[in-house]
Amino acid sequence: MNCKLFTFAILFCCNFIALKTQAQLEVGISGGYNKNYLYTSTGYRAFTKYDAVSGFELGVPIQYHFNEWLAIQAEPSYIQKNYEQNRSHFFEGVYQKNTNSYIQLPLMAHFSFGGKQLRGFLNIGGYGAYWASGKVKGAVANVFDNGPEIPDDQDIDEYFQLNQPHHYNEKYTFDSRRDRRLELGLMAGIGIEYAILNKYRLFVEGRYYYSLSDQQKNYMINQIPRYNDTYGVRIGCLFNIKNIFRKQETQTLIKD
């Protein structure tokens, strides 16, 4: 019953939007590759650094045009914001890769310029994201797992000769005292779009998400914050709702 009601509501909304928004509304799909940098500090931790890690994102862009050059866009998305902690020199091989999944809703102003078919555009806005889940994969030296005996006359090249690595790949366990799962931030994008038959628009965009939310709650004095900086390239296609419906109306007339 609930499912039927939900389906009806969706169809009603689509129909309502289609009728009311006419030429202004475009809906599409997008996907892309990104690289996330963790803006933080390792302090004085020995031979330890954070590195950027790539991820991907998938979205459903929805654009509402006010005029030829200005629109607003919302884009419910799934996005990964990954990073890695690595140790070097003697500690080479000790690492942890964090794969973080967010459900994100960017809301932006879409400025476009150029010709009829090929246009450039600039997106500027903000976003809210929910840190839905995480995974950690890595290796640490296990103090209870000694390596083979090292002869007295032999050099020791790496930590894992003293203690064997413990490799792990597991779900990230959120700590409600520390983890702030709601992320708010700013975003900007620049790209080009190509219109086909006034029905479809293909686009390529470079986008940057700048988090204003520390990944951690304020739970300690002298806390080192952690912010996501995410750079991405995405491609997608927008469908012009009005033009699709207009064609259907024409076909109906011919039948009559």
Added chain:
Amino acid sequence: MNQFNKYILVLFVFFIMTSCRKEIPEINRPEDYVEGNFSEVFDAYWNGMNNNYVFWDIDTTNWDRVYKQYKPLFAKLNLADSIDVRTGYTYFKEMTSGLIDSHYDLSFNDSWLADSSSINPAYQRKLAKPDYHDPISVLHFYYTLPDNYLDEGWKRGFVNVGNSQYVAVAGTIDQHTLYFYFNSFNLKSLYEADGDNAVKTVEQYFFDMINNTPDIKGIILDVRGNGGGALADLNFLLGRMIDKRLDFGFTRSKQGNGRLDYSPWTPAFVTPQDSARNITAPIVMLADAWSVSMSEITTMAVKSLPNGHFVGERTWGGNGPLTANKFYNGGQFSTGFINQTYTSSLMFKYRDGKIYEGIGFPPDIEVKYDEAALEVGTDPQLEAALKLTQ
């Protein structure tokens, strides 16, 4: 033009908002503070603890409250005044009194504190308990116990290395129960040391008995009063008595500067040695309130065996392994004023999911310290252990 101005304003607000991030605080190595006054002394220590202490997850000490309460108090002290230095010592004692880490020990460089003992919160708590008792004298294990309980042929010996004295006693009880006492975990190192030493001789005797006694009814490992030592001894000793890996717990380390930044849990296990004989007879750990660190870890490992038992008293409660700070990015550190903040590098969790740090590991057969019995040469704890092997 008005429209254009609106968009310029939007862009301006956008770029202003990019400066809304918190500043990253400057975190310095505690050793690097130049401690010309007590404010620096406090900051070096407080921040060192803030970033390196491994038990913040379970410790009930409110470290932020400590900062707010003691920073102004330290600021009033004069580092060049011996009375203020004594007052500072008292503040350190108060600040650390609730720390759960039972390895924790704070020692000082200041010459005015040369006659002051190091600050050891677990020891202070132990002293305040109604059932507090001193450790059993090593003379009981060295003289009384062999004379009264061991079969003829037992071995004992000691060796002095630096400021440490290592003592070991081994023998049989009723021919088929093996007994091994040692006061510190340095067995592997002494066994592999060049030349002969008395502890090595005792170890060799015990290992030969493990391998050659045809009908072992039980093994008693006596770590009462044993303050711990080298983790390598776990495989070296217990690895001779098992034929497959024995998982008994987990460890985790700090993995960032935040108090709650931890690595995932890593399994803790004993690896069987090449020369191992799988012992199916009862293996009984004898431990007491003065069994610390490796004594507790070994007790937990034995307790994880299907034939493992633990007789005695609840242990000390300091079971997080220690190593240099750089290895696990946490644990021990020094400052100009503090000679050493001796603290665990790793948090240990037993296989039952509980963390016994600050609590102590409980025996399955509790036999309390009995001073009167010991004075007349009997050992009720050992006798309770013997009941399990007969």
